[in-house]
Amino acid sequence: MCLEETVMGDDTPYPFEVIKESADYLLSGTQHRPKIGVICGSGLGGLADQLDERDVFPYESIPNFPVSTVAGHAGRMVIGLLSGVPVMCMQGRFHAYEGYPLWKCAMPVRVMKLMGVSHIIVTNAAGGLNPEYKIGDIMIIKDHINMQGFAGDSPLRGRNDERFGPRFPAMNNAYDKNLIAMAKKIVADMNLTNVVQEGVYVMLGGPTYETVAELNMLRIIGVDAVGMSTVPEVVVARHCGMKVFAFSLITNQCITQYDTDAQANHEEVIEVANIRKKDLQNLARRIIVNMSEEYQES
Numbered sequence: 001m002c003l004e005e006t007v008m009g010d011d012t013p014y015p016f017e018v019i020k021e022s023a024d025y026l027l028s029g030t031q032h033r034p035k036i037g038v039i040c041g042s043g044l045g046g047l048a049d050q051l052d053e054r055d056v057f058p059y060e061s062i063p064n065f066p067v068s069t070v071a072g073h074a075g076r077m078v079i080g081l082l083s084g085v086p087v088m089c090m091q092g093r094f095h096a097y098e099g100y101p102l103w104k105c106a107m108p109v110r111v112m113k114l115m116g117v118s119h120i121i122v123t124n125a126a127g128g129l130n131p132e133y134k135i136g137d138i139m140i141i142k143d144h145i146n147m148q149g150f151a152g153d154s155p156l157r158g159r160n161d162e163r164f165g166p167r168f169p170a171m172n173n174a175y176d177k178n179l180i181a182m183a184k185k186i187v188a189d190m191n192l193t194n195v196v197q198e199g200v201y202v203m204l205g206g207p208t209y210e211t212v213a214e215l216n217m218l219r220i221i222g223v224d225a226v227g228m229s230t231v232p233e234v235v236v237a238r239h240c241g242m243k244v245f246a247f248s249l250i251t252n253q254c255i256t257q258y259d260t261d262a263q264a265n266h267e268e269v270i271e272v273a274n275i276r277k278k279d280l281q282n283l284a285r286r287i288i289v290n291m292s293e294e295y296q297e298s
């Protein structure tokens with residue numbers, strides 16, 4: 001198969017050389033050499049606007065990159081300094097429901113890897129299924145349930161390239177315990193303990209929100225928050241050896257009763273993200289500064 005066919009087809013992940021082309025393009029357009037990557041969830045892209053000395057790359061300008069099609073996802077890579085730490089931020093991500101295969105949703109993580117990123121922060125907006133969770137809570141993700149994996153799909157499906165990682169990567173400890181402990185200290189220091197939770201995230205394919213029966217089933221299997229992203233990115237990040245920290249902003253309460261007319265909707269998701277964005281940006285900034293101290297020591 002020629003390179004062009006491989007790039008155009010959706011059946012198999014881009015080869016190393018194609019990912020490298022994207023990485024080299026970004027490296028040639030910025031002086032920064034970030035070791036920390038951030039994927040901004042729905043309505044959470046404001047962090048990228050806070051970077052100093054930033055270089056901005058609309059996704060359509062980056063070779064081989066998909067484009068964002070969802071409200072609340074600006075669709076650009078922003079590389080710059082946050083409190084002096086070099087960072088690259090995806091202001092907008094790719095979802096399976098947009099029509100992208102899982103490997104393409106997560107392809108930017110490999111681009112980050114080839115640019116030198118070793119630590120990644122993945123954020124999302126999610127529905128709170130744990131009845132204790134309130135709208136506006138921040139859930140540190142301690143684990144996930146990979147529903148697509150149960151069904152035989154994976155961003156790692158297809159031939160494995162050992163230059164990225166092993167055929168059979170472990171996925172326990174996907175969410176770095178030391179980073180979680182560090183984040184909890186920061187949360188306490190910021191007096192945010194009462195709005196921060198720690199729980200299990202599930203990704204469903206979307207774009208529908210869930211039925212009552214689906215939500216009740218998910219709760220039984222141990223889910224605390226429900227979304228339509230993050231898992232492919234985390235799987236690919238762990239496959240290539242990155243340390244992962246992830247959190248969900250609980251933008252709505254999942255509706256687990258039949259006797260209500262309330263309905264989940266994306267406008268509410270964006271609205272809540274807007275209300276909470278300052279706390280989230282401050283939290284992310286402090287985590288990034290601490291992370292940079294960690295990788296400088298290691």
Ligand SMILES: O=P(O)(O)O[C@H]1O[C@H](CO)[C@@H](O)[C@H]1O
Pocket residue numbers: 040041042043070093095123124125126206227228229230265266269
């Ligand atoms: O996961 P992010 O991208 O934050 O967005 C979440 O919010 C959207 C639904 O409102 C879906 O895209 C879901 O995945």
Ligand SMILES: Nc1nc2[nH]cnc2c(=O)[nH]1
Pocket residue numbers: 125126127128204206208209210226227228251252253254264269
């Ligand atoms: N699947 C799903 N994704 C979301 N993103 C934000 N809220 C939700 C939700 O309730 N369900």
